[in-house]
Amino acid sequence: MALLHTLLLSFGFGLITASILAIAAVGLSLQFGITNYINFAYGDLLTFGIYTAFVVNQHLGLNIWIGLVIAVIATAILAWLINLFILRPFTDRGTSPIIMLVVTLGVSLILQNVILAIFSEQFQSYSINTGTPLTLGPFLFTPLQLGIIGLAIVTMLGIHALLHYTRLGKAMRAVSDSPELARISGINTRLVVNAAWLLAGGLAGLSGVVLAFNVASFTPTVGFGFLFVIFAAVILGGIGSPYGAIVGALVVGLATEMSAAFISSEYKDAIALVILIIALLIRPQGIFASRGRA
Amino acid sequence: MPTWIFYLLTLAVFGAIYGTLALGLNIQWGYTGILDFMYIAFVAVGGYVTSLLMLPPTQAAFGETYVLGLNWPFIPALVVGGLASALLAFIVGLLSLNRLRSDYFAIVTVAVGLVLYTIAGNDTPLVNGWDGISGIPQPFQSTLNLDANSYGFFFLGLCLIILIIVYIFSERLYRSPFGRALRSVREDEMVAEGLGKNVFALRLKAFVIGAFIAGIGGSMLVIYVDAFNPSAWTTGETFFLWAALLLGGSANNRGAMLGALIVPVLFAEITRFLPTFGSPQVVDAFRYIAIGILLILTVRFRPQGIIAEKRFRVRKSKLQRLESALASASTGVQITDTDLADNAGILPDGNAPLQSEEGKTL
Amino acid sequence: MSSETRQNEREDNQGDRQGRPHPITGTATMKRADKIILDARDMVKSFGGLRAVDNCSFTVTRGSVTGLIGPNGAGKSTAANLITGFIRADSGNILFEGKDIARLSIHHIARRGLTRTFQITRELERMTVTENLLAAPHNQLGESFWPGLLGLPAVRRQEDENLKRALELLRDFDLYHLRDEYAGNLSGGQRRLLELARVVMTQPKLLLLDEPFAGINPVLASRLSDYVEALCKEKGITFLIIEHNLAMVERLCNTVIVMALGRAIAEGTMAELRQNPAVVDAYLGEG
Numbered sequence: 001m002a003l004l005h006t007l008l009l010s011f012g013f014g015l016i017t018a019s020i021l022a023i024a025a026v027g028l029s030l031q032f033g034i035t036n037y038i039n040f041a042y043g044d045l046l047t048f049g050i051y052t053a054f055v056v057n058q059h060l061g062l063n064i065w066i067g068l069v070i071a072v073i074a075t076a077i078l079a080w081l082i083n084l085f086i087l088r089p090f091t092d093r094g095t096s097p098i099i100m101l102v103v104t105l106g107v108s109l110i111l112q113n114v115i116l117a118i119f120s121e122q123f124q125s126y127s128i129n130t131g132t133p134l135t136l137g138p139f140l141f142t143p144l145q146l147g148i149i150g151l152a153i154v155t156m157l158g159i160h161a162l163l164h165y166t167r168l169g170k171a172m173r174a175v176s177d178s179p180e181l182a183r184i185s186g187i188n189t190r191l192v193v194n195a196a197w198l199l200a201g202g203l204a205g206l207s208g209v210v211l212a213f214n215v216a217s218f219t220p221t222v223g224f225g226f227l228f229v230i231f232a233a234v235i236l237g238g239i240g241s242p243y244g245a246i247v248g249a250l251v252v253g254l255a256t257e258m259s260a261a262f263i264s265s266e267y268k269d270a271i272a273l274v275i276l277i278i279a280l281l282i283r284p285q286g287i288f289a290s291r292g293r294a
Numbered sequence: 295m296p297t298w299i300f301y302l303l304t305l306a307v308f309g310a311i312y313g314t315l316a317l318g319l320n321i322q323w324g325y326t327g328i329l330d331f332m333y334i335a336f337v338a339v340g341g342y343v344t345s346l347l348m349l350p351p352t353q354a355a356f357g358e359t360y361v362l363g364l365n366w367p368f369i370p371a372l373v374v375g376g377l378a379s380a381l382l383a384f385i386v387g388l389l390s391l392n393r394l395r396s397d398y399f400a401i402v403t404v405a406v407g408l409v410l411y412t413i414a415g416n417d418t419p420l421v422n423g424w425d426g427i428s429g430i431p432q433p434f435q436s437t438l439n440l441d442a443n444s445y446g447f448f449f450l451g452l453c454l455i456i457l458i459i460v461y462i463f464s465e466r467l468y469r470s471p472f473g474r475a476l477r478s479v480r481e482d483e484m485v486a487e488g489l490g491k492n493v494f495a496l497r498l499k500a501f502v503i504g505a506f507i508a509g510i511g512g513s514m515l516v517i518y519v520d521a522f523n524p525s526a527w528t529t530g531e532t533f534f535l536w537a538a539l540l541l542g543g544s545a546n547n548r549g550a551m552l553g554a555l556i557v558p559v560l561f562a563e564i565t566r567f568l569p570t571f572g573s574p575q576v577v578d579a580f581r582y583i584a585i586g587i588l589l590i591l592t593v594r595f596r597p598q599g600i601i602a603e604k605r606f607r608v609r610k611s612k613l614q615r616l617e618s619a620l621a622s623a624s625t626g627v628q629i630t631d632t633d634l635a636d637n638a639g640i641l642p643d644g645n646a647p648l649q650s651e652e653g654k655t656l
Numbered sequence: 657m658s659s660e661t662r663q664n665e666r667e668d669n670q671g672d673r674q675g676r677p678h679p680i681t682g683t684a685t686m687k688r689a690d691k692i693i694l695d696a697r698d699m700v701k702s703f704g705g706l707r708a709v710d711n712c713s714f715t716v717t718r719g720s721v722t723g724l725i726g727p728n729g730a731g732k733s734t735a736a737n738l739i740t741g742f743i744r745a746d747s748g749n750i751l752f753e754g755k756d757i758a759r760l761s762i763h764h765i766a767r768r769g770l771t772r773t774f775q776i777t778r779e780l781e782r783m784t785v786t787e788n789l790l791a792a793p794h795n796q797l798g799e800s801f802w803p804g805l806l807g808l809p810a811v812r813r814q815e816d817e818n819l820k821r822a823l824e825l826l827r828d829f830d831l832y833h834l835r836d837e838y839a840g841n842l843s844g845g846q847r848r849l850l851e852l853a854r855v856v857m858t859q860p861k862l863l864l865l866d867e868p869f870a871g872i873n874p875v876l877a878s879r880l881s882d883y884v885e886a887l888c889k890e891k892g893i894t895f896l897i898i899e900h901n902l903a904m905v906e907r908l909c910n911t912v913i914v915m916a917l918g919r920a921i922a923e924g925t926m927a928e929l930r931q932n933p934a935v936v937d938a939y940l941g942e943g
Contacts, residue, residue, distance in 0.1 A: 280390070280398055281390055487762040489763075606784050
C-alpha cells in the first residue's frame with residue numbers, strides 16, 4: 001500500500017517534470033527538425049533564461065512572473081542572435097551536421113561559462129511563494145506546480161495553433177518534413193529558420209524558469225545537465241515531431257520520477273540517459289518519425 | 295630540486311601524456327571521422343583498471359573501498375588497463391556504430407560517458423565513489439628505490455617512451471592501406487562501401503584502437519596524479535582534448551601532439567599567472583570560454599588545424615622505378631585535356647581550394 | 657525455381673515456336689543461362705505507399721554493354737540501388753553470376769565484382785587523385801590491421817602493383833599531371849573521369865554507370881563512350897548503363913532494357929525497341 005502511495009505521488013511529480021520537459025523538448029524538436037543539426041547549447045539557453053529571471057527577481061526586485069516573461073523574450077532574442085552571428089556563417093557554406101555539433105558545443109562552453117563567471121557556482125534560488133500544498137486525490141501539488149502544468153498545457157495548445165493555423169507554422173512544418181521541397185515551393189527558408197530559433201529560444205527560456213520553480217536551487221550547469229534528459233524526450237518522440245516530443249516528455253518524465261520508488265534517487269538522471277541510449281539504438285527515428293534520419 | 299625545474303618536469307609529463315591521448319583521439323576522429331565524446335571515459339577506465347590492479351586489496355587501504363586490488367606489477371597492469379578501455383569501446387561500438395549517423399553516435403557516447411560517471415561516483419564499493427582512489431604504487435619504484443626527484447625524471451622517461459611508441463604506431467597505421475581505408479570511410483562512407491570496404495568493421499577497429507591508447511595514457515595520468523575521482527573525467531575534459539586536436543591539426547600526428555601541448559598544458563598554466571578573480575571554478579570558467587572561442591574560430595578559419603594533414607605525393611624515386619614498366623596507354627584510347635575545356639576550372643561550391651601543409655593549391 | 661526451369665521459362669518468353677518475336681520482350685533469340693551475368697527477378701521496392709520497383713525482371717548478358725532507359729520515375733535509379741545493395745529489396749532475387757545477392761550488404765556485392773558510379777560524382781575529397789585510385793581495389797592485404805601495420809613484403813608488393821595500375825589509368829584519362837592534387841580541387845569533368853577511373857581500378861566484372869553522360873560536352877562524351885567500348889572488349893567488363901541520352905545509348909549499347917512504372921517492359925536493340933508499341937507508349941505517354 002505504501003508502494004502504491006509512493007508510486008502515485010511520484011506519478012504526480014512525473015507529470016510536473018514532464019510538463020517542464022515538454023516545453024523544452026518541443027522547442028528542441030522543432031529547431032532540430034528545421035535545421036537538421038543537434039544544438040548542444042540548448043541546455044544553456046535554459047540556464048540563460050533561469051538567470052535572466054533571477055536578475056529581474058533578485059536584483060531588480062520585480063515579481064518573478066515578470067521575470068519569466070522577460071526571460072522568455074530575452075532567451076528568444078539570444079537564440080536568434082546566436083544563429084545570426086555564429087551559426088549562419090557555417091550553415092551558409094553547407095557545413096556538415098557533425099561540424100555544426102562541434103560549433104554548438106563551442107557556443108555551449110562559452111554561454112555556460114560566461115554565466116558561471118558572472119554568478120559563480122553558488123546555489124541560487126528565486127524568491128517566490130509556492131503556496132501551500134493541496135491534496136488532489138492521491139496527488140500532492142503546490143499551486144505553483146499546478147501552475148507549471150497549466151503553463152505547459154497552454155504552451156502546447158499555442159504551439160499546436162501556430163503550426164496548424166498560421167502560415168508561418170505550416171511553412172515550418174514543410175521545411176521540417178522536406179527542406180528541398182519547401183525551398184522549391186517558394187517558402188522563405190531563411191525566415192523559417194529565424195522563426196525556429198526565436199521560438200526554440202523562447203521555449204527554452206520558459207522551460208528553464210519553470211524548471212527553476214520546481215527545484216530548490218540552481219547553478220549555471222543545471223541547463224546542460226538537463227540537456228540529455230531533453231534529448232531523451234526528443235529522440236524518443238521523433239525528431240521534428242512536436243507531438244512526439246510531448247509523448248517523449250511524458251514517458252521520460254514519468255519514468256525518471258517513478259523509478260525513484262525503486263532505485264536510489266541519485267540514479268534518476270541516469271534513467272533518462274539509459275532511455276536515450278536505448279531509444280537511439282532501437283529506434284532512432286523515434287515513435288513518430290517525420291523523416292527517417294538516423 | 296629548484297621549483298622551476300619541478301615545474302617544467304610537470305609540464306613535460308603532462309605534455310607527454312596528453313600527447314599520447316591526442317594521438318589516440320586522432321585515430322578515431324582524424325583518421326576515421328568518428329565523433330567520440332566519451333573519450334575521457336576510456337581514459338578513466340584505463341586509469342582505474344591499471345591502478346586498481348596495482349593497488350593492494352581494500353582492507354589494507356585506509357578508508358578506501360574498491361574492487362580488484364591485486365598488487366600487480368606495472369606492465370601487465372598497464373596492458374590490461376588498455377584492454378579494458380578497448381573492451382568498453384568494442385561493446386559501445388558494436389551496438390551503435392552501425393546504426394547511427396555520426397552526430398547521433400556522438401550523443402550516445404556522451405550518454406554512456408555520463409552513465410559511467412554516475413555509476414562510478416555513486417557506487418562507492420566500485421572505485422571509492424566521489425572521493426576516488428589514491429596511493430597508487432609508482433611503477434618500478436620498489437625495485438629502483440629512487441629518491442623523489444630522480445623518480446620524477448624516471449617517470450618522465452617512461453611517459454616519453456610510451457609517447458614515442460604510440461607515435462610510431464600511429465604513423466605506420468596512417469601510411470598503411472589500412473589507414474587509407476579508414477580515411478576513405480572518413481571522406482565518404484557510401485563510396486567506401488561501394489569499393490568493397492566493410493565500413494562498420496573499419497570504424498569499430500579505429501574506435502577500439504583509439505580507446506586502447508586512451509587507456510594506456512589514462513593509466514599514466516592516474517598514476518602520476520595519484521588522486522583520481524570522477525570530477526577529473528567529466529565530459530568537459532573530452533572537449534578540452536577535442537579542442538586540442540582540432541586546433542593542432544586533425545589527421546596529423548605531429549599536429550595532435552602540438553595541440554596537446556598548447557591547449558591543456560599551456561592553457562592550464564597560463565591561467566595560473568592570471569590574477570585570481572575568485573574561486574578556482576571561476577578561473578576554470580575563463581579557460582572554458584577560451585576553449586569555446588578557440589573551437590569556433592578554428593572550425594571557421596582553419597579547420598585543418600595548425601599543422602594540416604600531410605599530402606600524399608608519389609615519390610619521384612618510385613615513379614622512376616615504375617616508369618619503365620608503365621605502358622603508354624593501356625587501351626589505345628586517350629582522353630586529352632582539350633576535351634575537358636568546357637568543364638575546366640570550376641572548383642567545388644566556391645570554397646577555397648584544399649591546401650596541404652605546404653600551402654600549395656591547384 | 658531451379659535454373660533449368662527458369663531457362664525453360666525464358667525460352668517461352670523468347671517467342672513462339674515459329675521464332676516470331678515475343679510480344680512484350682521483343683527478343684527473338686534465346687539467352688543461355690551461362691551467358692547471363694546478372695539476373696534480376698521480380699524485384700519489388702516500395703517507399704511508403706509508392707511502388708517504385710514493381711516486380712521488375714531483366715537480365716544482362718556477360719560481356720555486353722547494356723543500357724537501362726526509361727522515362728522519369730520509371731524506377732531506374734531504384735533498380736540500380738537495389739542491384740548494388742544500396743537499398744534492400746522488399747522481395748525478389750538478384751542473381752549475380754548465378755548467386756543471389758539481394759540480401760547482401762554493399763561491400764559484399766562490391767567484392768564480388770559489381771561496382772558502380774554515382775549520378776553526382778562523389779570523390780574522396782581530402783585525399784589525392786592517386787590515393788583515390790589506390791583506395792579502390794578491395795582485395796588489399798594491407799587493409800587488414802596487422803599486415804598493414806607490420807608492412808609485410810606482400811603488402812608492399814601489392815601497393816607497387818596497384819600504384820603502377822593507378823598511374824597507367826591516370827595516363828589514359830589524362831589525369832596524370834593531377835596525381836598529387838586533392839580530389840576536392842578537381843573540376844567537374846575531371847571528377848567524372850576520376851570516378852570512372854576509380855571504379856575501373858576495382859577490376860569489376862559488372863560495372864554499373866549511373867548517367868555517365870549527363871552534363872558533359874559531346875566531344876568528351878564521345879571519348880568516354882570509346883573508352884567504355886574498349887574496356888568492354890579488352891578487359892571483358894560488362895557494363896550496365898543508366899542513361900537519358902538516347903543518342904549515346906544507341907551508339908554504345910548492344911542491348912537496351914526499357915523500364916516504365918517500376919518494371920522492365922522491353923529488351924532489345926534500339927532499332928527493335930523503336931518498333932515496340934509498349935516502349936513508344938511509355939515514352940509518349942510521359943510527355
